[in-house]
Amino acid sequence: MTKIDKDTIKEMAFWVRVRIPDDEAAKMAEEFTETLSWIGERLKNPEIQTVPPMVTPFDEQIPLRQDIVTDGHQVQAVLSNAPDATPEFFCVPKMVE
Amino acid sequence: MTDLTDLTLSETLKGLAEKAFSSVEVTTAYLKKMEEKRHLNAYITETPEVALKMAEESDNRRANGQAGKLEGIPMAIKDMFCTKGIRTTAASRILSNxxxxxxxxxxxxxxxxxxxxxxxxxxxxxxxxSSTITSYFGVTKNPHDETRVPGGSSGGSAAAVAAHMCAGATGTETGGSIRHPASFCQVSGFKPTYGRCSRYGVIAYASSLDEPGVLGRSIEDCARMIEVMMGHDPKDSTSSHRDVPAFHTMLDKTIKGMKIGIPKEYTELVPDNWEKAIQFLKDEGAQLVDIDMPHTEEAGMVYYVVSQGEATTNLARYDGVRYGVREEGKTLDEMYMNTRMAGFGQEVRNRMILGTFFTSAKGYNDYFVPAQKMRSLIKQDFDRAFEKVDVLFSPAVPIKPFTIEEAKHGAAKGRFNDNYLMPSCLTGVPAGCANNGLQVIGRMWDDATVLKVLDVVEMMK
Amino acid sequence: MSYIVKGKTADWELVCGLEVHCQIISNSKVFSGASAEFGGEPNDHVAFLDAGFPGQLPVLNSTCVEQCIKTGMGLNAKINKHSVFDRKNYFYGDLPTGYQITQLFHPIVGEGYVEVETEDGKRKIGVERLHLEQDAGKSIHDMHPNKSMLDFNRAGVGLMEIVSKPDIRSPEEAGDYLRKLRSIVRYLGTCDGNMDEGSMRCDINVSVRPVGEEGYRHRVEIKNVNSVKFVMQAIDLEVHRQIEHYESGRDFPQETRLFDPVNMETRSMRSKENALDYRYFPDPDLPPLDLTDEYIDTIRKNLPELPEKKKERFMNELGLSEYDAGILVADRETAAYFEEAIQGQDAKKVANWVMGDLFAALNKECLSIHESPIKAKDLGALVGLITDGTISGKIAKDVFEIMLETGKEPAVIVEEKGLKQVTDTGAIEAMIDEIVKANMDKVAEIKAGKDKLKGWFVGQIMKASQGKVNPALANELLEKKLAEV
Structure with a gap:
């Protein structure tokens, strides 16, 4: 059985760059552990070993695009919604190595 | 003169063609109705100037004999579809600009x-x-009872159709988001086969489930809109090359001799009109067949795992860098955190957090892949059913719309809220809800038969 | 010569594998129609997809697929008919969607090998896989005191990641492997291999173990090392650092490090980087890539000749030595130059000119062969002029110098400067007559048996003709004259 604790929830929150207060994380951990146990029970169904995973309902071949330049050259449009930008670049807080 | 907004889309097209009125007149009538009913909060953004300009251009085209299939029809667009130059928010603060x-x-x-x-x-x-209550722009009210929710997630579109604030509307489905509000607002809704409508420019929730569709006052209206929206798009690698028939010409009002399956798992709870509907189908000459769909019950679980897993990564791009609202921070990570905390509502944040688990190394092998296998079993249910019958028939949502208060306290988590809707989203089959709350599900790519049967279902008095 | 590091407690050997990212040569990006060209105005080669806009969807570039298959063939590798695109999830400024599209579970190319020539002979370095993925954007940190600037021109350019097996046993071997890999992709035209422009980048996995020990100890990854020399240096540094740790009983973490060529050290990246779970899963926006046998066969049929094959052919068909053939095939441009130059000419003679005078001249001017002022066909023509007796080998050296300076065709130079060998025997006989008449004393000495003096006469003839007389012909006519006198 998978047990999710508060710290795991907080780590998962960091993966998607959101914060979660300790008490909420603890509550979520408890509920999620319960949910996982319910899901785990349902997934014990031996039938699932007889079929491949279904990733998508789509059944056609992947389309291949011709290698020609059809896009770009639209700096203004690309930057038009940016919260912080120069006429050429998007700006973010200094990224440190 | 009658209120032009009382005409169905099909009737409006006829009136426009006969020059009984112009698109500018119809559009003006709808804009007036939108103003009157603004308190329903069906729209996030109204575009009256764009509308009148487009209506004028439409009238010119019609005058020049260049009328298109929906020439002059005023429509509402779910705020998940990107519209050039018109604000598109996904009802989120993070995209509010x-x-x-x-x-x-x-x-x-x-x-x-x-x-x-x-x-x-x-x-x-x-x-x-499935309540349209988590919108950053406030709750939408059900036009039939303003204390109640319109259903969701396409609740704004459903309410707008029901309140005659548009002639028809687009919606999107991931787990039932067209049929659910259609049922709650007593309008028609149709979700085509996955791959029929391009997803290009539609804000993604869960990519393997998302499918654009339509809501209208009748199935005929839906058929007219959807046949325009469908078709191959080279910008979407999951867009089908299959031909799109002119659906609205195929609604021949007969189901005589058709085999219609009634899945017993979909009749555990039924609405008041159910027995009458069964009798109606028999009277219309259909042959009803009892069907087993043994994995129906698992759909909610599979949906939970798959949709959250996919949503988590689809929503990673909203980081305050290239568009949308940013909350500053000293470091890049701090800016990301501040932006995403302030930008997303709690429901979305929670789904993202839990979604990470299902794609993590452990969650992927133990839950995500097994859930995808279960998805295959659900698909097998459909494959087997369609060996025996032409379509499946059931209620869409067997419960009545809950109040806004109930919705805020988790009423939408009830099991009869969407368990008749999710299996068809997971498997990609076409499905629709008639304006009397009854559902028809069809074979992959056989959208035409679903629309045809739904159209007959709407004849029931 | 094997690379064994003698420590205090044991003799240690290196266990090393390389992950090489090669930017694919294509017109447009792997999933968008924006230009894949290097450079450009910032954010000009950007489609909305490349900037991660909502609702944007990827569509696969056919050329990128072909380039991967070609490269896979160059690596003697299995081409997988079924491959799948996955999302690799992490947040970073240069990654506009929050995930990179790559291939984890089912790569387009499977196992293969690269043959390298080491001092100990030929060795095969195993290739684990090659997969197709997107490049990230670029961040610029020196334009503003507290902001970084983002440019997404590079974001979405196709990359081939080539992962070797842990078969590399010395820094030199790593260098040989990298150079060979670069030569292969350049031959195939799938990547330009320029490490200084970043179109070929290398991550190194290093671990050590006492000689004779089986299995692998834990490894350290050194990220983004951008020259062959640095790769070799970084490996050597890391080997000694690890041995020192083991021998002093200190543990060290399995981690990612950076190579600092200025201070000549590797140093740890932030630990956050190390704890990442990339949460890979199949991208639902892209159906699997299924290839037919016909498609793969067509690519195989049109595959350019690879260095190994070419070398063999140079030896067997042109009669070059293994050494010469090896030098001429080492890079694609040289081989192409040579092959153009030998059209209709004596290949061995051309080879001597290319590896001798031409290489020396280019070296002196610091030019690469495609910048050579002498075109391949002109060098061939020069050899032709010697072979057909139009000019002497000595004159040819002068003509070569003029070609280098002016870029003119050799025949034009010979014509303009009047350097043609004199073949009119009457004129030569007249010249000989004169010289003989003026030096009857020396003729007498020859008659008395001093044969060596014949050479002096030939020299005089060459001098009088400014080198334009064929020495053999001069000799022949001289003998005739002397017999008459």
Whole structure:
């Protein structure tokens, strides 16, 4: 059985760059552990070993695009919604190595 | 003169063709109705100027004999479709100032066919929900009872259709988000086969489930809109090359001799009109067949795992860098955190957090892949059913709309809320809800038969 | 010569594998129609997809697929008919969607090998896989005191990641492997291999173990090392650092490090980087890539000749030595130059000119062969002029110098400067007559048996003709004259 604790929830929150207060994380951990146990029970169904995973309902071949330049050259449009930008670049807080 | 907004889309087209009125007149009537009913909060963004300009252009085209299939029809667009130059928010604060520099393929097809844009309708934030209560722009009210929710996530579109604030509307489905509000607002809704409508320019929730569709006052209205929106799009690698028939010409009002399956798992709870509907289908000459869909019960679980897993990564791009609202921070990570905390509502944040688990190394092997296998079993249920019958028939949502208060306390988590809707989203089959709350599900790519049967279902008095 | 590091407690050997990212040569990006060209105005080669806009969807570039298959064939590798695109999830400024599209579970190319020539002879370095993925954007940190600037021109350019097996046993071997890999992709035209422009980048996995120990100890990854020399240096540094740790009983973490060529050290990256779970899963926006046998066969049929094959052919068909053939095939441009130059000419003679005078001249001017002022066909023509007796080998050296300076064709130079060998025997006989008449004393000495003096006469003839007389012909006519006198 998978047990999710508060710290795991907080780590998962960091993966998607959101914060979660300790008490909420603890509550979520408890509920999620319960949910996982319910899901785990349902997934014990031996039938699932007889079929491949279904990733998508789509059944056609992947389309291949011709290698020609059809896009770009639209700096203004690309930057038009940016919260912080120069006429050429998007700006973010200094990224440190 | 009658109120032009009382005409169905099909009737409006007829009136426009006969020059009984102009698109500008119809559009003006709808804009007036939108103003009157603004308190329903069906629209996030109204675009009266764009609408009147488009209506004028439409009238000119019609005068020049260049009328398209939806020439002059005023439509509402769910705020999940990117519209060039018109704010598109996904009902989220994080996109509350986003003006797309491009147009979604499906809305472009509508405009190319002559439709007129009235505005962008409300939805649950990023389409995650079935009450339209998680929107950053407030709750949408059910036009039939304003203390109740319109359903969701395409609740704004459903309410707008029901309140005659548009002639028809687009919606999107991931787990039932068209049929659910259609049922709650007593309008018609149709979700085509996955791959029929391009997803290009539609804000993604869960990519393997998302499918654009339509809501209208009748199935005929839906058929007219959807046949315009469908078709191959080279910008979407999961867009089908299959031909699109002219659905509205195929509604021949007969189901005589058709085999219609009634899945017993879909009749555990039924609405008041159910027995009458069964009798009606028999009277119309259909042959009813009892069907087993043994994995129906698992759909909710599979949906939970798959949709959250996919949503988590689809929503990673909203980081305050290239568009949308930013909350500053000293470091890049701090800026990301501040932006995403302030930008997303709690429901969306929670789904993202839990979604990470299902794609983590452990969650992927132990839950995500097994859930995808269960998805295959659900598909097998459909494959086997369609060996025996032409379509499946059931209630869409067997419960009545809950109140806004009930919704805020988790009423939408009830098991009869969407368990008749989810299996068809997971498997990609076409499905629709008639304006009397009854559902028809068809074979992959056989959208035509679903529409045809739904059209007959709507004849029931 | 094997690379064994003698420590205090044991003799240690290196266990090393390389992950090489090669930017694919294509017109447009792997999933968008924006230009894949290097450079450009910032954010000009950007489609909305490349900037991660909502609702944007990827569509696969056919050329990128072909380039991967070609490269896979160059690596003697299995081409997988079924491959799948996955999302690799992490947040970073240069990654506009929050995930990179790559291939984890089912790569387009499977196992293969690269043959390298080491001092100990030929060795095969195993290739684990090659997969197709997107490049990230670029961040610029020196334009503003507290902001970084983002440019997404590079974001979405196709990359081939080539992962070797842990078969590398010395820094030199790593260098040989990298150079060979670069030569292969350049031959195939799938990547330009310029490490200084970043179109070929290398991550190194290093671990050590006592000689004779089986299995692998834990490894350290050194990220983004951008020259062959640095790769070799970084490996050597890391080997000694690890041995020192083991021998002093200190543990060290399995981690990612950076190579600092200025201070000549590797140092740890932030630990956050190390704890990442990339949460890979199949991208639902892209159906699997299924290839037909016909498609793969067509690519195989049109595959350019690879260095190994070419070398063999140079030896067997042109009669070059293994050494010469090896030098001429080492890079694609040289081989192409040589092959153009030998059209209709004596290949061995051309080879001597290319590896001798031409290489020396280019070296002196610091030019690469495609910048050579002498075109391949002109060098061939020069050899032709010697072979057909139009000019002497000595004159040819002068003509070569003029070609280098002016870029003119050799025949034009010979014509303009009047450097043609004199073949009119009457004129030569007249010249000989004169010289003989003026030096009857020396003729007498020859008659008396001093044969060596014949050479002096030939020299006089060459001098009088400014080198334009064929020495053999001069000799022949001289003998005739002397017999008459």
């Amino acid at each position: 986003f003006i797309p520099p491009f147009e979604s393929t499906t809305t472009q097809k509508l405009w190319d066919a002559g439709a007129v844009c009235l505005g962008k309708t409300n939805t649950d934030e990023f389409a995650m929900g």
